[in-house]
Amino acid sequence: MNPMEGGRDMFHTVEDVLRLEGFEGVRLVAGRRGLGRTVTSASLMEVPDILPYVEENTLLITTLYPIAGSREQMEQLIPELGSRGVAGICIKPLRYIEQIPPVMISQADELGFPIVELPMGANLSTLVNLVLSMSLNDYISQLQFRDSVHRNMMEMLLSGAEVEELAEKLAELLQKDIVLLDNQLDSICAALRGEGETGWTIYRREEADRILKGLRLFENHYTMHPIKAGNNRFGFIFVPDSEKSDDNLKMAIEQAALLFASVFFKNYAVTLNQRNFKDVFIRDLLQGKIRSEIELENKMRAFDVSLAFPQYVVAIKLFTDNEVMRKHFYNELIDQNLISKRMAYFYQHIRKKNSVYFNDSIVVIENDQSEESVNEFYSQVIGKLEAEAGENSKIGIGISREVKNFSELKTGYRQAVHAVRVGNILYRDSFISRYSKNGLFELIEQINDTDLLVRFVRERLGAVIDYDRNNKASLMQTLEYLIQYHFNLKQVSEARYLHYNTVRYRANKLQQLGVDLEPGEGLGEIILAYRIYVWLKSIKKME
Template identity: 40%
Template sequence: MSIKVRDVLELEIFKDSELIAGKNGIDKIVKSASLMEVPDIYPYLEENNILLTTLFPIHQNENAQKELIPKLVDKNIAAICIKPGRYVDEISEVMIKQADKFGLPLIKLDDAANLSTMANKILELSLDRHLNTLEFRNTIHEKLMDLFLKGKSLESLVNSLSEMIKNPIILTDTNFEIISISKELQEKDIQFVFPGDDRSIFNEKLSLKIDEQKFNKNDLIIHPIKAGSQCFGYLLTQKEFLDQKNLQVAVEQASLLIASVFFKNNAVLEKEKNFQDAFIRNILQGKIKSQVEAIDKARAFGWELEFPQIMMIIKVFTEDDLEKRNTYENILNNKQIEKAFNKSLSIYQDKIKTIYINDSLVVFINAIFDKRIQKNLLSVGENIIEKIDIKSKIGIGTSKVIKSIDQFPDAYKITEKNLDIAKILEEKSFVMKYDEYEIFSLIDKIDDYQLLNTFLDKKLGDLIRYERQNEMKLIKTLRVLIENNFNLKKSAKAMYLHYNTMRYRVDKLKDYGIDIENGYRLAEVVFAYNIYLWLKANDQLTL
């Protein structure tokens, strides 16, 4: 452990010395000591050095004396000790003012001071502290390693560390959700406070409240629990107890072993997750027929599967695979979905299951009180989108109520396809309910894609081909007209167009067989447009 200027001043050999300036630098780190034997000593000085001198090399050079303190500050030395009397009568006022200005400790030595002996005592103190630190590090490592090899829990490691350093310990995940706390904190109210929206380690205003006592970030040692590039959480303790350097050493040693526990646990969880994902894939593919079997297996994965169920599918629409992967990982690791449902609908984690499948997140929600859940699904989805906070478009689709195990495959397929259609229709992030696109459930029953393409070609083929060549946004105009019940005034407003421009586009649509005043033909056009969306979403459009 490094020593400080204040430690040097407490040495017996410095008892008659006086700190006359630069008191603000008393906590500067000291690594070594040197004597000033030549005027040009600066190239030989290292950082955190204490310089001892009688000023003999520069006692006849007033300018050199005036430049001494600023040059030492540039070299980032810890302090300067001057013995006046033999070569200079007094330490000049200029040097005292400079030392105060720069916060460089200026120590006046007594007449009997032996500079060589003092330098040796400083070096001995530094070496002793270093050896003590190594001994402390080894003790902490050996005790914690013994617990680790015995397979003790994270709680045991946290409590043992707390006892060794006589300091309370908090272990959190990366979102500062508490995983474990030492015994002395068990009955206390512990809260992390994050002013603003940044709930991360980088929030400089982060603070910790233990009952009524508040600790700012600077009052805490916060050490990451890392294995390789993966961060599992943080180990926290208060700086005010024990020696800070020893605290830091202890926390570093503990974090390495705790990271190993996390890594081992993650390996087990990853294997379990693979079995879980395979099980859920089998449900969605209709391979599990027995509802009793499904409920029993789900319980093994900590999932209280009950019926009725509602599914929610979350998709990030971007070509940036890295952004997509990171977004999904953040949602899963931070349990954003579970937190949103718990906050809005008081649905607990074991009533929800979220997995990554087919480039999307699929959420299974127990919907025993399905009317209340359906009513609030849109607002929950909007809250999830708001929390994700990325520039790419996000789509969230909800399924119909699933009353039995055999209804999962169709509900999943339809919700997924509806999402792909909504992606085409919606320009921004969106949340959609299953019944917004019920017509696609009907179109899905038609397995003959050639028949669908033929019908589409007959009704809208000329318009689609014209649009590819001219990009007049006539297909978008048709969509907006459908959405507004063919009300030209509302449609023009929705597209930010002048009414006459909308009239022109409607006349242009007539050129391609779309007459909005013919009810029967118009119904066929609307049906054909929905076929167009369905084929496009399924990559089956042949026009």
């Protein structure tokens, strides 16, 4: 017999117990509303201080002898038992008490706590054994059903069945609809039985989502259990129209989840292996190691990669000294089993692209038609990336110029990385830095003599750099603000929430240190020197 037939729990209720052979002649005297209370055990009340020892869902059987002489204990018993989740109490009167006290009956009716009066000939030990035997039989039935679920599904698993077939088998065993959900709570597949149908039909992903959309699954009773293997969570088993308190269902789903996890993990391992090879290929592209179009086409075909140009290379970097935090953040972005609901939209985007973890950043090759559309997308998600990374985190996103063919991907990657490095110096908070907007840096990059560049900066800004270092000041930052706001002190004050007199004092200090802030050729050289300074810092040639 399938314990799930009838759609009820394996455990019996007080009402079921009263139907047992041996309970003939009993009379329910109070607490009719509680006849549906679950009974999993029975116990005799042989001592006055029974309360610390009674367990939830226990049916207590007694003559009330231990407390018959205490009115206070008699008045406290029913509320205390009810608060402990006891199923009910069977009382055999006349021997030690003349009748069940009216106060108990009143309390029991109010609490919905069943009180059953036993006849004079009732054998208390026999009644306890009857309940315990019923519970034992139920537990044995539960174990047999669990083993049946495991055996049936294991046989299918060993024969090479996929998740859809396993879902259908689980639905048949449980006689309930089954939905497998991914970590974003989107459907993987669903085994559903229509009204009047005897069998289950399997629906996959979009089709399942379409059918389930109108059912409002989460508005009714349901059971949901994670599908996990180690630290990897692959999704959930969802059973609509089911009670979470159904222990038989829960045990069966736990068994099934282990088997589903093994299928998902096998597929995950295969995908991960393929991904590793694909990642190597993408890294080779970014490093310019693919030498010919023939080699490119062969590897694109082997790894199912598409590269329709133009492309843009995007580098995403988390700036933190916390290596664990950084690793967790990057893993969340590229691993579908770890991605959070907040980042599901971003993950769905980049998994359609060619993306890879490379040199402490996530690199995405975007095939948008314009740099503006790439910038617009990342402007929408950078706040979510920042929230995902954690409080006080700083995210840098660098966007390359347009990449017109595969041989330019190496240059595009270098541009994206450089845009991130420059942005980290220019911006204190999370930022998007576009290489095309830093044209001056592209010119500076062509000068191979870094000693010449360092000398140019030192001659014009050396005194300021030394002053900041020796006094733990930030005059170079003030110079950055002045350049950004075209040397308008009022705009700097308003945009950076600084008092106007503070900005004026710092500008005067810069002039005292030899910085020419008056319009003319000298000011042009100061601006150029600052840009070179930023460039040299980004390539770690200057402190």
